[in-house]
Amino acid sequence: MTAVGDYLRTLIHEFGAGWNRFWFTPAKVSTLGAVRLGAGIVLVYWLATFTPDLVSYFGPDGLAPQSTLANLEAPSRNGSLQVVAQPVRDSLPRPHRWSFLNHLHTPKELMIGHSAALAIALLFAAGFATRVTSVLALAVLLSYIHRGPIFTSQVEPILAFVMFYVCLGPAGKAWSLDRWLSDRRGRAALANVPRDDASVAANVSLRLIQVHLALVYALMAIGKLSSPVWWEGLAVWLLLARSESRLIDLTWLHAYPHVLAVWTYLVVLWQCAFPILIWRRLARPLLLVVNAVMWILLAPVTGMLDLAVMMAVASLAFVPRVSIPPAFATGKTE
């Protein structure tokens, strides 16, 4: 009994110590700042591309009338979402959604609201008043997602969780106007802090991004392992044969089926390895490089440039430190 008791005590103690180490060890704010900058740039681009279509989508006689969205909520409301084809389930409107766009009806109102949203996104990307603009930028992103879920695809869920976690930490302490302004003003409180200081809150933010991203990769891998086209080496062909989605035509690769099969298996291997090996410090740099290469190869084949960029931004959370270029380093460096 004593041995069992000792074992349980050690187990609980080690688990607690591991939990504390994982979540409460300070992390460099430069990494979180870089993630904020990357997510901010993606958000600005994503929002700016709404500009020409804003009225067509959300205006009077738009493609996404609120009454239509309300009707499409039915499967979520009555729990019958499973009858809907898998690829569209995640893009069907849910009952709990809110959007400032719901209250804007005329083209003029929409353009004013959209301009304000773009301004918030720009301030967030630049890292100005980051504590406030990060929350506002998340509200802006979610407003557009909730107003037009039928226009959303792969990039929005990743951007949403990254921005949510960025809000929780000191994302404005590096790579930001906040930092630059505070250095210029020579505020004692910040000027004496090493430029790339560490913070527990930054660690919590980064850890949440890491865990969520690893979960997404694990689910990507599970999905592929459950599908015969990935086992049989045909999946990459099915992607590059989609004439409207791809950015470049690589169908001449039909002459090299073994190349397509190897490419398919490499995608599966990469996505299986990522959520496991990314936690090993030695494997991490290699895996991040492989990750970047795989997305660079997949983006033109799938047409998902936005997703490839967003995955690269989210993967930055695994980089221990993102150095500030000397040109921006006006303050004290560590």
Add this chain to the structure above:
Amino acid sequence: MKSPPRATDNSASSENAAELMPDWLRTTVSFLIFVHLFAVTVGVLANWYPSPLAAQLHQRVPLLAPYLESLDLDQAYVPLYGLTYGMDQDTDQYVEVDLKLADDSQRQFVLPRGDLWPRQRYRRQQRLAEIAADLVGDDTKSLESFLPQAIAAHFVARAEAAGGTVVGGTIRCRRRAVPTMEAAASGKSATPDTFDLYRADILRVGGEVQLLKTEAAAEVAPAPTQKTPKRRLTE
């Protein structure tokens, strides 16, 4: 004096890490992290082949659904990020709207429009067309007309804003076949086959745009066949 623990360095001692926050704060944050990760896990499990337990948790745990849905965390991630599963839906789909005007002329609109730039604009319209097409089916009959109706109404309004008077038309949700490697090798894939998934006449009734479905999903031509038999992830 103890030096602070190294950032994101797993070798830092837990005691040092723990010293940086008061116990009550660390416990509170730990609890919130646990609750959040639990919610995300339930969101995944409740959206992809849900067990009765996952579905019940999603529906009955107070505040869980509003939390996940309002933050766009109510995701399975598997279907969207699988890239392809070789299913019928994993092909290109589009919507064609042909409008007849009072002066006997015709106007045609296609979603997604091929010339849209930057790419993100094209992807949004592509996604709308995909959802409209993928909602066609025996299990989703009650939903399949909502998006085509909204799309038709939008293009009718556009045509009329340009000075035309729309008297009728048709709307079709179509799917492009993915050619097999053998078809590509024989040069047969230059113009991929397309199939109607949904077809309806556009009617003007008292100023409103209404659709009269003219082709059932069951009449759709078979989807393209790959070398391997297609197995579905959907139930």
